[in-house]
Amino acid sequence: MSAQATPDPYSDPLAFGQRLQILRTRRGVTRETLGGLMGRSGSWVKALETGRLKTPKLDVILRLAEVLRVRDLSDLTGDQAVSVPLFAGPGHARLGAVRDAVDTLMLVPDREAPPTSHLAARLARAWAARHASPNHREVVGALLPELIRDAQLAVRQAGAAPDRRAAQAVLSEVYSLAQFFIAYQPDAALLWRVAERGMVAAQESEDPHTVGVAAWLSAQAHRDAGPAHFDAADSVTSAVLSYLTPLLSDADDDVIAITGALTFEAGYTAARRAATGTAWRYWDEARAMAARLPSEYFHPVTSFGRAVMGAHAVTVAVELRQGGESVRQAAASDTLSIPSRPRWARHRIEEARGYQMDGQPDVALDTLARAHEAAPETIQYNGYAKTIILEEAESKSAARRRRASALAVKVGLLAA
Template sequence: MSSDAPPDPLAHPLVFGQRMQVLRTRRGMSRTVLAGLLDKSPSWVKQIENGVLHTPGLPMILRIAEVLRVRDLAELTGDQAMPIDLFIGPGHAKLPAVRAAIDAFPLATDREAPSAVHLSARLESAWAARHSSPNHREVIGGLLPDLIRDAQLAVRQADRAPERRVAQAVLAEVYSLSQFFIAYQPDSALLWRVAERGMVAAQESEDPHAIGMAAWLTAQAHRDSGHAHFDAADAVTLETLRYLTPLLPDGPDDVCAIAGALQFEAGYTAARRGDTGTAWGFWDTARKMAKKLPADYYHPMTSFSRAIMGAHAVTVAVELHAGGESVRQAAKADARTIRSRPRRARHRIEEARGYQLDGQSETALATLDKAYEAAPETIRYNGYARRIILEETESKSPTHRRRAAELAVKIGVLTA
């Protein structure tokens, strides 16, 4: 092996700065970009990496871990005695059953597959259950194994091309629901397997909405993989928008909504890059598309609607690390209009990130309490919420430390 090969950040002799440099390089991120995301100078990053400056305190370590999308904090700190998964939540008890259903492809069966109409009705009920439940993974995890097996069977038993396309569209939607369950759990290979199968099924269906939905989730998977995968996220998003755009003038609401959701995803990725103009430009295009939808319309999968655009504005501002703008957008957004409990909890987490960026740590913790009330499973699996809570357990304020510790125990980051 070449002596120029980058060292393994898990190798024991590496110190913090060296680990940070290796992880930054693997993400395809320059010192200048990392410095900007941390509100530091490139020279500060260089001095940390070269060991000129001492290892920063826990709050900055957690911010570095967030920006570099470090899964296990031990990769960055080198302390293998205290592994902390930041962006992967605990494995759900129902994950093995869902995984087994996804991985199994029985070729012989003595039963008839349910009809596409029947499967679609079950899917509709499953989405409704997900949005209304505070513990949505528990609910969906119980429904998915049979849904996956039945949808796969429906595709295998479809004799004619039209029936097969309809069955593929249903299967693609089942895989989409599966991704919501699997996301942020400790099996990234399974997530990618489902994302790819969902995209293949959607393309085989030739259904614009199924294709848009699969692309929406695939783009998110790329973006969440880190800075080096942003181009792949954009490629999926923009290519799908080129495909959907000619269909929009006469398209049904769900196709227009998924196109709007993809417009926002492009803005989200631009915000992660730090491209302010592009990010807000895509957000504004998505907002205009939302205004064309009926006032009470709410997309059952992505939550895209007029009501969600305020929450999306908070996300853009937060990803651009604009604390003041995040707080201003949070003041304008009305969380009560977000029908989905997990999506409402996600919005509260984004608000908390904005408050912390603006130096309002107490308000950030109070907002995370609201996220927990809306959907405990959302905050339990969210890396940003976990980072804020862990950071505040080191606060100089006894009140902050106590409040953060109570939240940490509730979501399982710390034990009582």
Template sequence: MPVDATPEPIRFGQRVQILRTRRGMSRPVLAGLLGKSPSWLKQIETGQIQVPKLPTILRIAEALRVRDLADLTGDQSMAIELFIGPGHSSLPAVKAAIDTFPLVADRQAPSAQHLLHRLAKAWSARHTAPNHREVIGALLPALIRDAQLSVRQADTAVARRAAQATLAEVYFLAQFFCAYQPDSALLWRVAERGMVAAQDSEDPHAIGVAAWLAAQAHRDSGPAHFEAADMVVHEALRYLEPHLNAGPEPVLAISGALQHEAGYTAARRGDTATAWSWWDKASKAAKKLDPGYFHPITSFGPAIMGAHAVTIAVELRAGGESVRQAVRADRTAIPSRPRLARHRIEEARGYQLDGQPEVALDTLDRAHAAAPETIRYNGYARRIILEETEARSPERRQKASELAVKVGLLAA
């Protein structure tokens, strides 16, 4: 009688190759992101050289956007989620509101003005609260249900389009809440519903924001989806172009935000010239806005362009340029706690690329001070912290361990 053979475990190198192929990434591209040669990567994938040390494993995980480190290593004792944060306690309630479409209305929908007032307060809270998911997670279920009800009860075509624009904006807020949480299908569902509601509204600003969020979702899915991200952005920019000359500031701002997204994706590809060309276009768009303007959804405005420059340089793996841009960007205040924390994380990535890990850790500490929740959900920050817990310097190990406790990577 034949005996069932126990399947051999998948080797580390095989996992790297599988994940790289799924991401649509060539061996030279991944090797370049790691600062290694394609031949070194081939030897890793074929098992000709040993499994690298933790810092290199973490950099591979970052480049491949591996959500759980165990998926890369095969070691369940290393089940650390990098690019996915802890599920927020409000996630089930938000998910239920998104998934449910009540067909029978037993109450009157709030007025359009009332809904817009609540939305404005929610966006304000998102920018001012150190733990913004805590705040907007409590507000979203009722907002979603009321905005859906408002669309259903609209009694004219004009009122229905306005209600759809409001519903789209509620979905945009929900997309920020759902990002980096352990339900990627829900995130895509929200993104698609936001786009449908925006298109039904025929509102240029809503359509532009929906495209901005959709482009991010595509890009974060990996290099195989970069082309889709570009298509969404370019189509939205063509659509918005006739509205720019006499358009209100939010429409001008979303156009600039989309231009930056095009540059961001180009930087992910390693296309330096295209990335900076798009950043220049976005910078010119920002200069057309009031000096104190700050878009409540995308954070786009004059104050954010320095932070965007840091991101472009970091994604291009240009450590020295990242640091130069970080020094320049710090001259401008960012009026949003989570966006400031995100900027600090990008600065930290730049400092680590430039061989300044001590400064990177200090900068991550500043990110935590600005918005603790943002750093807890950020895979780049988590990777740097974990890598530095293995540093040779006792001082760096101690500082990294303290940060790891703060963000929930290690028990106190």
């Protein structure tokens, strides 16, 4: 290595402070800026980097890693034994209770399970509450532990085969609701346990719609795990689409909708692969399925329906890194007809990504502010939104820095 070469923070041995300095420098962040983002001073950052301060506690390390957009905790600590994917956000206060409910085995039932019809009604109310609430994780997190335990109990106590299949269908959808809560939380292992259990219960139910929902969430989990998992995502969508497609001639709206949602998922993964033609082809096919549904139809799990196709077009364009096209699709989309606060907020985040790609950072910040008004918990746990806010908090424009910093305080990225 030449004297001018930049050290590699991923090669051992390097002290924590050295890794911090290298990663901060590569991000182009000054000590003063990093200190401000941490609610500290530039001299505090210098003391960490030079070793005058000892390695901080885990919560501070996690915060540093998030601010610097480090993808894995070991990249900052140098300890491969503590490899933890980041940008999952801080754990929700109710995560522990949900995890305990998932992990508890109902081997010796201590009470009688509620009827499956009762569980299904509770589940429907939980989905409705999620779509209506700005703080949807808080609402869902409060309902999930008992729903999970009761659904597990219903499967355990089911007698006849039809009753057991019905109970498995409800349990699978409860796991689907749980997956929405666990997504972007700092527990990847829990996410995979829930996704896999949901898929197993769905297959046991032998219900096409239930299988489709579990596959939709499984494909998302694989896709969001990174490029190494794209093939697995495609395998799931392809297999279940092959299973559902022959049923469409006599299918009800829910089966048509989940088939359309899975078709779009195939396009979403194609966009992540930068396969432009394939991505838009799947979007066209999904739009054709949406057109078969009533105009007011809205799938409670996937949000699929006519209203969401404009939002899906924005997502495809953003994933293909087509800034101008994403802005054009955003202008054409009818966001007011999306009857879900978290889904509407997620769409706004996708729009903001497009505006930033298109060189319109002020519009991107305005769009994120509207997303925060609609559903604060959606933006709080979204890595794309936080990345935009942190980048604009370092803008050369003083006015933009102030606006981004104010939004960062609201989201919880900066201390007030």
